[in-house]
Amino acid sequence: MRIRRIMTATVASMAVVLSLAGCGTGPWEAQTSMTPTPVMTTPAPVETVATVVNELASGSTERQLTAGNITLTVNYWSTLSMDQWTADANKPLSFSAVAALKGGDNRIYLSKVSIVTAVRGDGAPLPAPTPLADNANVAPGYFISSPYSYSQSFVLPAVDATATSVQLTITYELLLQTTPTSSEYAKQTATDTLTVAIAP
Numbered sequence: 001m002r003i004r005r006i007m008t009a010t011v012a013s014m015a016v017v018l019s020l021a022g023c024g025t026g027p028w029e030a031q032t033s034m035t036p037t038p039v040m041t042t043p044a045p046v047e048t049v050a051t052v053v054n055e056l057a058s059g060s061t062e063r064q065l066t067a068g069n070i071t072l073t074v075n076y077w078s079t080l081s082m083d084q085w086t087a088d089a090n091k092p093l094s095f096s097a098v099a100a101l102k103g104g105d106n107r108i109y110l111s112k113v114s115i116v117t118a119v120r121g122d123g124a125p126l127p128a129p130t131p132l133a134d135n136a137n138v139a140p141g142y143f144i145s146s147p148y149s150y151s152q153s154f155v156l157p158a159v160d161a162t163a164t165s166v167q168l169t170i171t172y173e174l175l176l177q178t179t180p181t182s183s184e185y186a187k188q189t190a191t192d193t194l195t196v197a198i199a200p
Contacts, residue, residue, distance in 0.1 A: 052197040054082065055196065056078055056194070059077060059078075060077035061077075062074070066190065067188035069103065070176060071099065071102065072097055072098075072099050072172060072174070073100070074096070074192065077094050078093055078094065084199065087158060087159050090156070093153065095151070096149050098144055098149040106180050106182075107143065108175070108177075109136070112136060112172075113133065113150075114131055115133070115169070116168070117156060117159075117167070117168055118167040118169070121160060121165075122164065126162065129157045141174075156168075159198070165197050166195070170191070170192045170193070171189060171191050176188055
């Protein structure tokens, strides 16, 4: 009788344990597959340095300009090295120009050349120096038909201390004979721009 009571109690205990086990949550169910919330991060700002164009960086540059049926070939250079093109320095710009006419032997003359300087610093315009010019002192002008050429040097004065570059607008006023023997001329104009960095 006592054995029967012990067995009954044991069976009852096992039933309680099994019932409790059936009500529990398995360890595999406790692990949830929660996707972590993405955290938005703002990248740190990268400081950018504006590149200043310098078309005389190699020491010289050549351009071919057109004015009507005239081709004007111009070479620019400076006797002052680019690291000395500082804001307070006098900056020499030299150039030579020679003209050729397509389909004719008419003579070509240069009556005037002028330079207008635009000064910039940190992307903003700055005060500019007075324009420079060379007006021909012979009539009708300087003879520049190939192989003859015109050579000149202009000196750009000091500019604002905060300047980072200068842009030179160079205008060539040409006179072309209307016929190879004529004393009448047609005016043609060629314009060029040259950007030079100002050394710190």
